[in-house]
Each structure stands twice: as structure tokens, then as C-alpha cells.
Amino acid sequence: xxxDAHAHLDRYEDALNPALQEIERHNILTVSNSMDIExxxxxxxxxxxxxWVLPVFGVHPWNAPKYVDNLKDLxxxxxxxxxxxxxxxxxxxxxxxxLYPAQRMVFEFFLAAARDQNKVVNLHTKGxxxxxxxxxxxxDIHRAIVHWYSGPLDIFHAWVARGAYFTIGIEVRYSEHIQxxxxxxxxxxxxxxxxxxxxxxxxxxxxxxxxxxxxxxxxLAELRNTTAEVIIQTVESNFARCIRGDPWLxxxxxxxxxxxxxxx
Numbered sequence: 001x002x003x004d005a006h007a008h009l010d011r012y013e014d015a016l017n018p019a020l021q022e023i024e025r026h027n028i029l030t031v032s033n034s035m036d037i038e039x040x041x042x043x044x045x046x047x048x049x050x051x052w053v054l055p056v057f058g059v060h061p062w063n064a065p066k067y068v069d070n071l072k073d074l075x076x077x078x079x080x081x082x083x084x085x086x087x088x089x090x091x092x093x094x095x096x097x098x099l100y101p102a103q104r105m106v107f108e109f110f111l112a113a114a115r116d117q118n119k120v121v122n123l124h125t126k127g128x129x130x131x132x133x134x135x136x137x138x139x140d141i142h143r144a145i146v147h148w149y150s151g152p153l154d155i156f157h158a159w160v161a162r163g164a165y166f167t168i169g170i171e172v173r174y175s176e177h178i179q180x181x182x183x184x185x186x187x188x189x190x191x192x193x194x195x196x197x198x199x200x201x202x203x204x205x206x207x208x209x210x211x212x213x214x215x216x217x218x219x220l221a222e223l224r225n226t227t228a229e230v231i232i233q234t235v236e237s238n239f240a241r242c243i244r245g246d247p248w249l250x251x252x253x254x255x256x257x258x259x260x261x262x263x264x
Contacts, residue, residue, distance in 0.1 A: 001027050001028075001029055001232070001236050002026060002027065002028040002029070002192075002213050002214065002217070002232060003028070003029045003031075003191065003192060003213075003235050003236060003239050004028055004029070004030045004031065004192065004193055004194050004196070004210065004213045005031050005122070005145055005147075005165075005167045005191040005192060005193050005235075005239065006031060006033055006085070006086070006122060006145070006147045006148070006167045006169075006193035006194070006195055007030050007031065007032055007033065007193065007194050007195060007196045007197075007210075008032060008033055008034075008035070008039070008086075008195070008196065008197070008198065008199075009030065009032040009043060009046050009053060009196070010032065010034070010039045010042035010043050010046060011039075011197055011198055012196075012197050012207075015197065015207065015209070016046065018209070019196070019197070019209055019210055020046070020049060020050045020053075022209055022210040022211050023050055023052045023053065023210045024050060024051075024052060026210070026211060026214075027052065028052060028210050028211075028213060029052055029054065029239075030052055030053050030054065030210065031054045031056060031083065031085070031122065032046065032047070032053050032054065032055050032056065033056055033058060033085040033086040033122055033147075034055070034056065034057050034058050034059075034085070034086065035058070035059070035060040035062070035063055035086065036059055036060070036063045036066070036067070037057075037059075037073070037074070037077055040055065040056075040057040040058075040077050040081070043055035043056075054082065054083070054249075054252065055081075056081050056082060056083040056084065056085050056122060057077040057078060057080070057081035057084060057085075058081075058084050058085040058086045058087040058110065058122065059074065059087060059106050059110070060086050060087070060088075060090075060124060061087075061088055061089050061090040061094065061103040061106075061107065061124055062090060062093075062094065064099070064102045064103045064105070064106035064107070065099055065102040065103075067106055068102040068105050068106055071105075071106070071109050074109065074110075078110070078113045078117075079117070081119075082119070082246075082248035082249050082252065083119055083120045083121070083122060083248070083249065084110050084113065084114050084119050084120070084121050084122065085120075085121060085122025085123070085145070085147075086122055086123075086124050086147065087106075087107055087110045087111075087121060087122070087123060087124065088107060088123045088124035088125050088126075088128070088132060089103050089104060089107055089124070089125065089126075089127075089128035089131060089132055090103065090124060090126045090127060090128065091126070091127035091128040091131075092126040092127030092128075093126060093127075107132075107135070108135065108139070111135060111136070111138075111139040111141060112139060114139070114141055115139045115140055115141060117248075118246070118247065118248075119143075119246075119248060120143045120144070120145060120242060120243060120246065120249065121141060121143070121144050121145070122145045122147060123144055123145065123146050123147055124147055125146055125147075125149060125151065126150070126151070127151075129149070129151035129152065129155045129156075129159070130155050130158075133155065133158060133159060133162065136162070142163065143242055143243075143246075144162075144164045144165065145164070145165045145166075145167060145191060145242070146159060146164050146165065146166045146167070147167050147193065147195070148167060148169055148171070148193065148195060148199070149166050149181060150171075150175075150177060150178060150181075153180065153181070153184075156181060156184075157184075160184075160185065160186060160189060163189070164189065165189050165190075165191050165238060165242055166181070166185055166189055166190065166191065167191045167192060167193035168181070168182050168185070168190065168191070168192055168193065168216065168220060169192070169193045169194060169195055169199065169200065169216055170194065170200045170203055170204065170208070170212055170215060170216055170219070171200075171203060172216065172219045172220060172223065173203075173215070173219045174203055179223055182220060182223050182224070183223060183224065187224075187234055188238060188241075189238065190220070190231075190234055190235060190238055191235055191238055191239060191242075192213055192216050192217060192220070192231070192235050193213075193216070194208050194210065194212045194213050194216065195208070196208035196209065196210065196212060197209070200212060214228075217231045217232055217235075
């Protein structure tokens with residue numbers, strides 16, 4: 001089973017049906033992250049069309065300012081989402097520092113919910129890697145998926161020591177820094193992602209489609225001197241471990257796993 005641990009299916013628009021067909025045909029378990037309430041509602045609709053889609057709710061740090069004064073509006077979606085993402089801080093692409101307090105307030109609201117509800121978090125850490133690591137300690141969050149990490153290596157190693165999982169995407173084909181991270185990441189903490197459809201556009205010149213995950217797998221296999229099948233099996237095992245015993249996700253994963261192997 002291929003696993004795309006970080007995508008945004010709600011953003012496909014006219015290409016959604018071909019994307020879902022690829023997901024179905026190739027058994028790609030896809031975690032579709034949300035940016036706000038509206039995108040989560042769309043992800044729920046998409047999940048009703050395709051059994052391989054896991055819709056999860058989060059408020060992206062770019063959208064935090066519009067929710068900071070209405071945190072109560074987030075309760076229902078948080079309570080129903082099996083994982084919380086995409087959440088975090090962005091002190092890189094967001095250059096206006098006056099927006100950082102709003103980011104932090106919304107992020108901490110989600111971390112408190114993750115702690116209280118025992119949920120996995122799917123994290124955006126750009127430019128705030130150390131601050132987020134400190135907040136995970138403060139809120140006692142132990143199951144974290146770090147999306148597209150590209151920060152300093154010393155902080156990366158601190159994240160690794162804490163047991164975080166890391167999604168590696170298609171930039172591994174182009175960036176020496178990402179290649180270093182992909183080589184040094186312990187096998188037991190490796191996950192794969194696409195950040196489709198918009199995330200890979202600047203690298204591949206067009207919106208990403210679900211089968212881009214196979215290119216990620218092949219690149220990782222070459223980089224880590226192994227086979228694509230080993231990478232696929234490793235990622236599947238890691239995802240299973242991440243959610244093992246999870247009251248929100250373990251049964252869902254078991255369903256996907258059973259469907260995959262029944263059809264094999």
C-alpha cells in the first residue's frame with residue numbers, strides 16, 4: 001500500500017475525479033489535510049467518494065488570524081477529526097511578525113485538543129522548528145508527523161530524538177539538504193507525502209497527481225540504497241505504528257489494510 005501522509009485533495013477542483021481514480025486504482029492511502037473549516041468540509045465530501053481518503057481538520061498558520069477571535073468555532077470540527085492537520089507555525093513565508101501571536105494562539109488551541117483527545121498532529125514547521133518542538137514538550141504531544149521538514153539539521157536531530165515521524169516529498173529529487181535529511185532519518189520514522197496538488201508545482205511545473213508518490217518512493221529507494229518495495233513496506237509499517245491503539249485511527253487503518261490485502 002502506498003501512503004501519502006500529507007496532501008490537500010480539496011484543492012484539486014476540476015482534476016479531482018482523475019485524482020481519485022488514481023488513488024483508487026493504486027491503493028494510495030491519502031491523508032487529506034485541511035487549511036480551515038471550509039476546506040475540511042470539502043475534504044469530508046471527498047472522503048465520502050473514496051474509501052482511501054482520510055480527511056483531517058486543521059487551521060494552517062496562514063489562516064490563523066481569521067480564527068484567533070473565534071476559537072470556539074473550531075470545537076466541532078476538532079472533536080470529529082481523527083487527526084489534526086495541517087497545523088503549526090510559519091515564520092518563513094509569513095514575514096509579518098505581527099501575525100505570529102495569532103498563529104501561536106490557534107496552534108496552542110489545537111495542541112491542547114490533541115493532548116486532551118490523544119490525537120496525532122500533522123505539522124507545518126517552516127521557520128519555527130525549535131519553537132514548535134518546545135511547544136510539543138509543553139503540551140506533552142508524543143505522536144507528531146512533521147510535514148516537509150527543511151529546517152536546520154541540529155533541530156532535525158532533536159526532533160528525531162523525540163520520536164517524530166517525517167514526511168519526505170518530491171523535493172528529495174532536487175535538494176541536497178532534503179537528501180541529507182532523507183538519508184539521516186531513521187527508517188522507523190520515515191513517511192512519504194506529495195503535498196498535492198499545489199505543493200510540488202514549483203518543482204515539477206504543474207499540479208501534482210497522486211501517483212507522484214511513486215516518484216517519491218523511487219527517489220528514496222535510490223537515496224537509501226534499497227528497493228521501492230522496501231520503502232513502501234517501511235512507510236506502511238511506520239504509519240501503522242504511529243496510530244497503533246489510537247482510538248480515532250487504528251480501526252480505520254485496519255479497514256484500509258484489509259481492503260488492500262483482500263484485493264492483492
